[in-house]
Amino acid sequence: MVHEGLxxxxxxxxxxxxxxxxxxxxxxxxxxxARTPPDLGYCTTYDFRTTGKWAIEGRLENLSDIINPMKSAxxxxxxxxxxxxxxxxxxxxxAMPIQRQTMHMNYWRDMLADAGFKESDIPETWxxxxxxxxxxxxxxxxxxxxxxxxxxxxxxxxxxxTFYSFLMTAAAYEVxxxxxxxxxxxxxxxxxxxxxxxxxxxxxIFAKGCTPPSSVNWLDPDNNxxxxxxxxxxxxxxxxxxxxxxxxxxxxASLTAxxxxxxxxxxxxxxxxxxxxxxPKGNVIPNLAATKTAVIFADGKNxxxxxxxxxxxxxxxxxxAFTEGSAGRWYPVTVESTKSPFWQADIHRRTVHQQxxxxxxxxxxxxxxxxxxxxxxNVWAKAMQRVIQDKVTPEVAxxxxxxxxxxxxx
Amino acid sequence: xxxxxxxxxxxxxxxxxxxxxxxxxxxxxxxxxSISNEKAMLAGKFWPDEPTLQNYxxxxxxxxxxxxxxxxxxxxxFLVAAAVGVITLFVATLAAFSISRLxxxxxxxxxxxxxxTYLIPAAFLAVPMYKAMGSYGMLNSKWALILAMVALASxxxxxxxxxxxxxxxxxxxxxxxxxxxxxxxxxxxxxxxxMAPSMVAIGVYALLLAWNEYLYAFLLLSNEKQLTLAVAxxxxxxxxxxxxxILMATGMIYALPPMVIYYTFRKYMVSGLTAGxxxx
Amino acid sequence: MTAATASFDMANRTPxxxxxxxxxxxxxxxxxxxxxxxxxxxxxxxxxYGLYLGLKPQSYxxxxxxxxxxxxxxxTVLFLVIAVNLKFLMALALSGFFMAQxxxxxxxxxxxxxxxxxxxxxxxxxxxxxxxxxxxxVNAQLFKWFQIDGPNWLNDPQIAFGAAIFMHIWKSLPxxxxxxxxxxxxxxKDLYEAADVDGASRWQQFRFITWPSLAALYVTSTxxxxxxxxxxxxxxxxxxxxxxxxxxxxxxxxxxxxxxIDKLDLGIAAIITAMPFVLPLxxxxxxxxxxxxxxx
Numbered sequence: 001m002v003h004e005g006l007x008x009x010x011x012x013x014x015x016x017x018x019x020x021x022x023x024x025x026x027x028x029x030x031x032x033x034a035r036t037p038p039d040l041g042y043c044t045t046y047d048f049r050t051t052g053k054w055a056i057e058g059r060l061e062n063l064s065d066i067i068n069p070m071k072s073a074x075x076x077x078x079x080x081x082x083x084x085x086x087x088x089x090x091x092x093x094x095a096m097p098i099q100r101q102t103m104h105m106n107y108w109r110d111m112l113a114d115a116g117f118k119e120s121d122i123p124e125t126w127x128x129x130x131x132x133x134x135x136x137x138x139x140x141x142x143x144x145x146x147x148x149x150x151x152x153x154x155x156x157x158x159x160x161x162t163f164y165s166f167l168m169t170a171a172a173y174e175v176x177x178x179x180x181x182x183x184x185x186x187x188x189x190x191x192x193x194x195x196x197x198x199x200x201x202x203x204x205i206f207a208k209g210c211t212p213p214s215s216v217n218w219l220d221p222d223n224n225x226x227x228x229x230x231x232x233x234x235x236x237x238x239x240x241x242x243x244x245x246x247x248x249x250x251x252x253a254s255l256t257a258x259x260x261x262x263x264x265x266x267x268x269x270x271x272x273x274x275x276x277x278x279x280p281k282g283n284v285i286p287n288l289a290a291t292k293t294a295v296i297f298a299d300g301k302n303x304x305x306x307x308x309x310x311x312x313x314x315x316x317x318x319x320x321a322f323t324e325g326s327a328g329r330w331y332p333v334t335v336e337s338t339k340s341p342f343w344q345a346d347i348h349r350r351t352v353h354q355q356x357x358x359x360x361x362x363x364x365x366x367x368x369x370x371x372x373x374x375x376x377x378n379v380w381a382k383a384m385q386r387v388i389q390d391k392v393t394p395e396v397a398x399x400x401x402x403x404x405x406x407x408x409x410x
Numbered sequence: 411x412x413x414x415x416x417x418x419x420x421x422x423x424x425x426x427x428x429x430x431x432x433x434x435x436x437x438x439x440x441x442x443x444s445i446s447n448e449k450a451m452l453a454g455k456f457w458p459d460e461p462t463l464q465n466y467x468x469x470x471x472x473x474x475x476x477x478x479x480x481x482x483x484x485x486x487x488f489l490v491a492a493a494v495g496v497i498t499l500f501v502a503t504l505a506a507f508s509i510s511r512l513x514x515x516x517x518x519x520x521x522x523x524x525x526x527t528y529l530i531p532a533a534f535l536a537v538p539m540y541k542a543m544g545s546y547g548m549l550n551s552k553w554a555l556i557l558a559m560v561a562l563a564s565x566x567x568x569x570x571x572x573x574x575x576x577x578x579x580x581x582x583x584x585x586x587x588x589x590x591x592x593x594x595x596x597x598x599x600x601x602x603x604x605m606a607p608s609m610v611a612i613g614v615y616a617l618l619l620a621w622n623e624y625l626y627a628f629l630l631l632s633n634e635k636q637l638t639l640a641v642a643x644x645x646x647x648x649x650x651x652x653x654x655x656i657l658m659a660t661g662m663i664y665a666l667p668p669m670v671i672y673y674t675f676r677k678y679m680v681s682g683l684t685a686g687x688x689x690x
Numbered sequence: 691m692t693a694a695t696a697s698f699d700m701a702n703r704t705p706x707x708x709x710x711x712x713x714x715x716x717x718x719x720x721x722x723x724x725x726x727x728x729x730x731x732x733x734x735x736x737x738x739y740g741l742y743l744g745l746k747p748q749s750y751x752x753x754x755x756x757x758x759x760x761x762x763x764x765x766t767v768l769f770l771v772i773a774v775n776l777k778f779l780m781a782l783a784l785s786g787f788f789m790a791q792x793x794x795x796x797x798x799x800x801x802x803x804x805x806x807x808x809x810x811x812x813x814x815x816x817x818x819x820x821x822x823x824x825x826x827x828v829n830a831q832l833f834k835w836f837q838i839d840g841p842n843w844l845n846d847p848q849i850a851f852g853a854a855i856f857m858h859i860w861k862s863l864p865x866x867x868x869x870x871x872x873x874x875x876x877x878x879k880d881l882y883e884a885a886d887v888d889g890a891s892r893w894q895q896f897r898f899i900t901w902p903s904l905a906a907l908y909v910t911s912t913x914x915x916x917x918x919x920x921x922x923x924x925x926x927x928x929x930x931x932x933x934x935x936x937x938x939x940x941x942x943x944x945x946x947x948x949x950x951i952d953k954l955d956l957g958i959a960a961i962i963t964a965m966p967f968v969l970p971l972x973x974x975x976x977x978x979x980x981x982x983x984x985x986x
Contacts, residue, residue, distance in 0.1 A: 531921020
């Protein structure tokens with residue numbers, strides 16, 4: 001949802017292609033392989049899947065000359081994720097931080113009330129919080145004859161939601177997968193044991209019948225859809241796109257006045273965005289954040305123009321307009337933008353702002369780029385499927401996970 | 411005799427009901443989703459509460475994020491389908507005439523190669539075709555899709571036309587040759603008129619093949635202004651709020667042209683296309 | 691006919707003339723050029739390029755290490771055996787039904803052809819939604835009437851795979867039924883009338899009149915259908931996406947799966963691995979199909 005205004009009045013014709021998230025990555029990879037990439041690329045899954053790999057393969061332009069002069073404008077947490085190994089083995093800025101996301105929980109306030117609970121009833125401790133939705137809210141609503149699931153819990157292999165939520169769970173259990181040098185330490189007894197617990201817990205939501213059966217095959221939108229349809233009371237999602245959809249609807253001229261009013265009420269009153277509870281040991285779970293990256297391709301045809309455009313895009317006014325144009329779904333990478341009143345405008349945005357202000361931790365692929373391949377294959381979701389479909393123990397599934405990760409990224 | 415006919419009718423009726431249910435359930439479901447609002451879509455009823463044409467309005471006015479280029483994409487689908495129909499017909503008619511009537515040496519070999527292409531599953535050729543189009547620098551051009559579909563459609567087209575052409579009596583050409591007609595004249599004056607019904611079938615076959623194609627269109631086209639409607643439909647699967655009711659309304663519109671074409675030319679299609687498989 | 695054509699060729703060919711002086715040959719070759727070009731540019735080159743890409747032994751090592759490949763290979767075999775046989779038994783039975791001399795049966799035939807006439811995407815996605823365990827119509831009604839959570843349909847590997855087979859049959863059944871109807875129509879009515887007079891049962895009529903006439907067609911169609919079924923991408927991809935957990939992939943969708951996880955080489959390797967099984971079938975079919983009518 002790029003602001004049209006951004007692209008106008010520059011005397012340069014911009015040819016813009018928009019894709020769904022999954023197609024975006026496939027198309028980009030195809031174009032890069034065929035050596036016919038666009039001048040500038042931006043998919044919200046580049047960072048998970050390809051940026052690090054492309055940098056080391058020499059597919060990307062070094063953007064240090066654009067970034068260095070404006071270094072102080074960036075939030076350091078965000079900028080450090082784009083300092084990547086290049087083909088020469090040296091680190092440089094091969095990608096531009098654009099927007100950030102972290103993990104939240106959403107629930108329906110009215111459904112909670114319908115189940116006979118107050119918001120203060122929601123426990124702030126780990127298992128109690130999750131199982132509250134499963135063991136308290138779900139049975140209460142089912143007793144009223146509604147076909148409701150307590151949690152919308154992504155388990156699908158083809159969804160990035162799955163590994164995002166799972167890695168957040170792993171972080172809650174204080175699992176370390178790689179060290180700061182990118183060496184895999186998941187095989188160490190302590191980490192392995194913690195990973196087993198994380199996997200056991202994450203899959204237990206399914207075993208309890210607390211998440212829709214179809215969640216084992218969900219794509220990224222599906223937990224949103226189930227939540228919008230009020231089939232789940234709570235779901236966890238990176239970005240506040242769930243609430244954002246209702247904000248969009250409340251301004252959507254193609255809907256009826258009644259539909260718009262309902263959407264407005266959903267956004268302002270009924271949907272709550274909150275952070276995750278405390279971890280299993282009472283620990284504070286770090287906010288696992290991802291920084292979305294735009295890149296200029298080494299094989300692009302108009303690299304000079306692309307650099308100009310990138311420089312222009314990164315001016316405070318443009319990048320702020322671009323980020324805020326997504327209704328709070330994406331959090332800024334520049335210090336100045338994070339101070340914008342936009343982030344104080346409502347409860348959802350305030351929660352996002354609060355979480356980012358507490359500080360964030362990056363994904364493992366920042367330390368070891370081969371983890372982009374681990375994520376592409378979604379080794380994490382495979383392990384869940386082993387437990388859920390094949391009924392192997394979490395111990396066995398984690399051993400397989402360690403083996404596969406070592407094969408891919410060792 | 412009469413009671414036997416009634417028993418026969420009852421028996422036929424008992425088959426007819428499951429056949430109709432089997433055929434119509436997916437289509438009926440498609441239809442009711444397309445007239446459901448967001449709430450009704452998720453309610454899982456046999457008939458939606460407050461059926462609405464809102465989804466169709468959103469599609470036709472291009473009011474959804476994924477439908478910003480609906481009319482253009484519909485036009486692209488028409489363009490690609492028509493181009494594939496015409497080019498396939500051109501390539502295949504010439505080839506069939508050459509192989510079947512002129513008995514060009516090597517024609518049989520080409521025929522067999524073509525058949526082999528036809529028989530290797532298209533999904534298997536998709537990835538190599540994608541790479542090849544990349545190296546031709548044609549990715550993201552409608553021509554990549556058009557040419558790929560011509561390559562997929564023409565083997566069967568040549569084969570069917572050759573079968574039909576073999577059935578024309580040889581005396582026709584003979585008489586024409588004795589009258590001093592050139593091969594081109596035979597082609598134009600004798601061959602084309604006689605082959606017209608089969609050519610209609612093949613043109614429609616190629617056209618529908620291209621209209622319905624998803625996999626190749628998805629791989630070969632990227633720019634949203636170049637996409638055909640089939641790919642645009644697939645994109646809905648990744649939409650953040652997955653408006654399946656709007657998707658289904660788009661799907662209904664997308665399904666309409668091929669159905670109209672198909673039922674208009676049904677007579678030709680059935681005899682033309684099945685003649686091949688049912689020879690002997 | 692063959693003799694007639696031969697003499698007609700002879701009449702117009704003087705051995706001394708070179709090929710470009712002979713208008714028949716000249717035009718014959720010119721008219722083959724468009725397809726020859728299509729074949730070279732759009733078939734030979736891609737296939738050769740694919741083979742070249744498939745030369746890396748490392749791809750095969752990785753492929754065979756990937757559990758999804760073994761699953762897809764086995765699924766493909768199952769899909770073929772079940773879908774093709776089931777489809778043809780149904781087509782055989784239904785072609786008999788549609789032979790009934792009733793106006794309303796003919797009308798049903800027109801409706802029955804709908805799945806063939808409609809594009810795959812909307813109808814397959816419709817079934818995908820229909821079977822969604824939470825908001826799909828089927829489970830919603832099951833819950834409404836019996837207060838039970840229905841099957842997990844597309845998220846249970848076995849059911850999902852069965853549903854993909856159903857989808858495939860749904861889409862291709864009309865075509866094969868039509869083919870068998872055409873085959874049945876070629877059988878002389880007199881045979882059945884004579885059998886009626888002799889008091890032959892329905893089964894006997896099928897066994898001794900219908901089947902012998904249809905057998906050759908049935909076999910040809912089956913082989914053709916095996917090859918096409920092998921290439922059915924839509925039924926699996928659009929219905930289950932290969933999920934849950936990559937359990938319902940077949941070879942036709944595996945290539946795209948590898949493309950999606952940025953491992954194109956493995957996709958090509960998977961297809962090349964399947965070739966030893968596909969090519970003999972293709973060879974047999976080319977031989978069967980390329981025989982002209984005069985050879986039968």
